[in-house]
Amino acid sequence: MGTASSKKFIKNNAGTLTEEAALLDSAGAGDANKIPALDASGRLDSSFMPTGIGADTASLPSSENLAAGDLVNVWNDAGTAKVRKADATTAGKEAHGFVLAAVTSPANATVYFEGTNAQVTGLTAGPLFLGTTAGACVSTAPSGSGNVVQRVGLATSATSMNFEAAQPIVLA
Template sequence: MPAKKLLRLVGGVMTEVFGIQSSAGAANAGDIPALDESGRIDASMMPVGIGADVANIPASEGLAAGDFVNVWNDSGAAKVRKADATVAGKDAHGFVLAAVASGANATVYFEGTNTQVTGQVAGNVFLQTTAGKGGATVPSAAGNVAQQVGIATSATSVNFERGVAVTLA
């Protein structure tokens, strides 16, 4: 999508050009970058290794924006589902910022700030027994998984840092 018009001096002539908001690679060599609708540079403009630590993984169930998620092996293929402190092996590996339907690709963030949560209390955040959710209370029932998933810096923001998942006896 073209961004704001820019003026560029080419051979003594002022030319009107559009900046680009994402890159297709070498085909965009020499193009002028422009900020996207969020006011940021698109990750496709950054060198390899710079930017969010993400992967696009098919969802095996519907996911809501802000869900903490578990990456699992489905007959040799990676899939993603809601993390759940009631089930050993469904610990949180990352989070999603956008809702995704079952079968669609989810952009899974393995680090960074989850800005799509609600109701958080400043301090430690643990995976909850409500699938996909985090909160201040450590699950304590036998068979529950105790796992810190980050630190809440506001009611709507958790700095994700995956902790060790411990199944309670």
């Protein structure tokens, strides 16, 4: 059964009116014919959506602590996909996605591979690039020898970016 919300409604149960809580998320077929509630952001939880509809995410173990909003790199640790901060100072640490919640390693992180990252601050509207500070994005592409230049999306405000990773280029 899905998680119940504090939002309640009256249900006619064979002639007897009873109070019932709306669901915040769905556990699947067992929650058929139940009423959903919107979450704190005013949206339905993705568990209500059919497979293939919703955010493109993966739950991966972190190999370092991550802050909410960090751009992240998915890497191979002896056959296990793990996530760490993306970093334009190191070839091979290009950005593959971002996290919306802080994670203390080695806990799993929910990595978003596309979409809106509203856990960032100090942005200037326009194109964004992977920064030389691990996990960060900047409005000016890095220019140092060995730096990775990768466009990572577009700032739509000082606190929101639309993430869309481009092919990285390592500078000579």
